[in-house]
Amino acid sequence: MAELVSDYFTAGWRERALACPCGWHGDSRAMAMELHDAVTDYACPACGNLLLIVSHPSLDQVRAAATAGNEEAMAQLAIIEEARARFPPDAA
Incomplete structure (x- = not known):
């Protein structure tokens, strides 16, 4: 299940390492990003699994x-x- 960051200005969310069930691990800067009206989704670059949702x-x-x-x-x-x-x- 994806982690939700409801406060965009939460310190450190960009650098926090996340792990995907496929074995990939890294932070949001290495993930595939998809921009939406109210949120930005960050997915595993290896398998596309949604790992992080950040509210605008x-x-x-x-x-x-x-x-x-x-x-x-x-x-x-x-x-x-x-x-x-x-x-x-x-x-x-």
Whole structure:
């Protein structure tokens, strides 16, 4: 069964080693990645078995993590705020 990371800003999830029943072991950086609207799936590169599911953060989660000092969240928030300034959500 795949491991779920519900908080994208959980420290260390990218580097945590996982093992597949087929015998492969490694971290998310070596896995096959498939992007979806709400999550990203990570599968074993040897057999395709789904090993990790990471939820994408909401804007509130990005803001909270940025406020707490998470550098990745601060960078994401800057990009989001720049995009929202250039393309306001209420503009049609």
